[in-house]
Amino acid sequence: MTDDDRTTRTAHRGLRRTLAALSGLLAGCTALAVAELVAAWVRPQAGPVVAVGGAAIDRTPAAVKDWAIRSFGTADKLVLQLGILTALAVLAVTLGLLNLRHRYAGAAGVLLLGAVGAAAATSRPDSTGPADALPSLLGAVTGALALHLLLGHLRPPAAGAPAPDALPPAPTWDRRGFVTAATAVAATTAGAGLAGRALKRDRGQDAAASRAHVVLPAPASPARPVPKGAQLRLPGVSPFLTPTEDFYRVDTALVVPKVDATAWRLRVHGTGVTRPATLTFDDLLRRELIERDITLTCVSNEVGGPYVGNARWIGVRLADLLADCGVRPPSRGGPADQLVARSVDGMTLGSPVEDVLDGRDALLAVGMNGQPLPFDHGFPVRMVVPGLYGYVSACKWIEDIELTTFADYDTYWVKRDWAREAPVKTQSRIDTPKPFARPRAGTVMVAGVAWAQHRGIDEVEVRVDDGPWQRARLAAEDSRDTWRQWSFPWRATKGGHTLAVRATDRSGAVQTERRARPIPDGASGWHSVVVTVD
Ligand SMILES: Nc1nc2c(c(=O)[nH]1)N[C@H]1C(S)=C(S)[C@@H](COP(=O)(O)O)O[C@H]1N2
Ligand SMILES: [Mo]
Numbered sequence: 315m316t317d318d319d320r321t322t323r324t325a326h327r328g329l330r331r332t333l334a335a336l337s338g339l340l341a342g343c344t345a346l347a348v349a350e351l352v353a354a355w356v357r358p359q360a361g362p363v364v365a366v367g368g369a370a371i372d373r374t375p376a377a378v379k380d381w382a383i384r385s386f387g388t389a390d391k392l393v394l395q396l397g398i399l400t401a402l403a404v405l406a407v408t409l410g411l412l413n414l415r416h417r418y419a420g421a422a423g424v425l426l427l428g429a430v431g432a433a434a435a436t437s438r439p440d441s442t443g444p445a446d447a448l449p450s451l452l453g454a455v456t457g458a459l460a461l462h463l464l465l466g467h468l469r470p471p472a473a474g475a476p477a478p479d480a481l482p483p484a485p486t487w488d489r490r491g492f493v494t495a496a497t498a499v500a501a502t503t504a505g506a507g508l509a510g511r512a513l514k515r516d517r518g519q520d521a522a523a524s525r526a527h528v529v530l531p532a533p534a535s536p537a538r539p540v541p542k543g544a545q546l547r548l549p550g551v552s553p554f555l556t557p558t559e560d561f562y563r564v565d566t567a568l569v570v571p572k573v574d575a576t577a578w579r580l581r582v583h584g585t586g587v588t589r590p591a592t593l594t595f596d597d598l599l600r601r602e603l604i605e606r607d608i609t610l611t612c613v614s615n616e617v618g619g620p621y622v623g624n625a626r627w628i629g630v631r632l633a634d635l636l637a638d639c640g641v642r643p644p645s646r647g648g649p650a651d652q653l654v655a656r657s658v659d660g661m662t663l664g665s666p667v668e669d670v671l672d673g674r675d676a677l678l679a680v681g682m683n684g685q686p687l688p689f690d691h692g693f694p695v696r697m698v699v700p701g702l703y704g705y706v707s708a709c710k711w712i713e714d715i716e717l718t719t720f721a722d723y724d725t726y727w728v729k730r731d732w733a734r735e736a737p738v739k740t741q742s743r744i745d746t747p748k749p750f751a752r753p754r755a756g757t758v759m760v761a762g763v764a765w766a767q768h769r770g771i772d773e774v775e776v777r778v779d780d781g782p783w784q785r786a787r788l789a790a791e792d793s794r795d796t797w798r799q800w801s802f803p804w805r806a807t808k809g810g811h812t813l814a815v816r817a818t819d820r821s822g823a824v825q826t827e828r829r830a831r832p833i834p835d836g837a838s839g840w841h842s843v844v845v846t847v848d
Pocket of ligand 2 (some may be wrong): 611613703704
């Protein structure tokens with residue numbers, strides 16, 4: 315063999331490796347496309363990426379989850395899915411290369427990954443049965459076949475067949491066969507991908523149509539108009555009512571549940587429920603509706619963070635519904651102290667029965683800011699309880715209410731070390747100036763929001779550097795269940811300054827300086843902002 319031959323052969327080997335790696339990637343895409351097509355038919359949440367992602371979210375330690383929310387915010391789920399896809403791509407390339415050496419190893423690997431996906435899908439809390447394994451399994455089988463087919467063309471022809479001319483060495487693989495196979499596999503992948511998308515769109519349409527048909531009845535008890543003076547006319551302050559499209563979203567759903575309101579049912583049952591009930595969406599709309607402004611806060615919100623919003627909710631008073639079912643609060647001898655709400659995606663949230671029945675406007679909400687709930691925010695029905703963090707009250711896509719006890723049942727986040735009971739902590743935030751802003755010397759308006767839902771805000775104070783606490787002007791209060799804007803005209807002098815804020819709630823408690831992380835029951839501490847005055 316000449317040096318030239320050797321070089322050619324090495325080049326061939328390199329080419330074969332590259333093609334094997336690409337075959338792995340292509341077969342991986344085929345597997346995913348077929349899996350997603352089957353998932354569109356079985357259940358969108360049963361797809362391998364969503365199922366494995368969901369399982370990963372459930373197993374992520376609270377600290378890591380906290381970090382992910384802090385670093386990526388609402389994009390944390392996108393980052394997770396991109397991570398899974400990257401890992402799959404690496405595995406696919408590896409399996410492609412492995413298959414060059416060991417005839418069946420690559421395909422076996424693909425099947426093994428399929429088994430992992432199937433196991434994840436069937437063990438999800440919202441799994442509806444063994445059919446959830448089908449997307450991963452059928453995807454893996456197709457992927458394994460594709461890999462086997464592609465790699466079959468990259469192998470040297472059977473020994474003994476003499477090359478027609480010895481110099482230079484003939485390609486040791488079936489180029490035409492490979493190209494044909496690759497084209498066929500790519501076409502199948504694209505076809506499956508497009509069909510899956512179309513089918514998914516179709517399936518979402520019943521839900522979308524049912525939402526489009528919702529006509530919210532006029533509430534028997536409308537919200538009071540927002541008092542004049544509750545909304546300061548100052549640039550940079552969060553609007554008093556958060557527009558729906560700007561309202562924060564926090565949930566574990568990788569695929570937003572699309573529930574058809576006409577098929578939706580809510581079950582109310584459990585300890586001390588003397589008259590269990592199953593309600594339809596129309597049953598709810600026929601009941602007396604109330605409309606209230608309520609500020610919702612996420613327990614994961616850091617001091618100064620964005621996971622708080624104020625909306626106008628329309629819904630059924632939960633206390634009335636529970637009374638109809640015979641539920642009594644513990645203070646009146648009721649045996650259940652925990653209300654567990656369960657969503658269509660298997661999330662569980664537990665609220666104190668006493669709080670829900672103490673006269674506050676705990677709602678089964680059907681509307682947000684005058685519209686049916688958006689899918690992202692829980693269509694068709696969600697809970698909202700003034701004064702409790704979202705994770706212990708605000709169940710979206712709710713389908714089941716069970717009366718039980720805190721001793722008997724731990725909900726999703728409680729199992730992950732978050733507190734059983736979590737009333738919202740008194741907090742305040744500086745919206746303007748922004749951190750590291752460079753305002754001009756003179757009067758600078760410092761302004762923001764403060765909240766202590768269901769207690770109400772009585773005072774907000776601002777401190778400049780190490781100076782005394784000074785009273786801010788409070789905007790008018792809408793209700794004690796909503797946040798309150800405040801402002802402070804600051805005579806800013808040149809140089810660097812630190813502005814801090816603290817609130818006092820109506821119980822007289824001053825917002826604590828003690829810094830606490832969000833886990834287990836909400837962040838505490840004072841929000842401060844550093845600015846340089848020019
Ligand atoms: N089904 C379901 N409901 C849920 C959650 C969830 O993950 N799944 N997250 C809760 C949390 S932690 C919060 S803070 C609120 C957020 O509601 P939003 O997304 O409408 O702002 O929803 C709550 N309801
Ligand atoms: Mo939350």
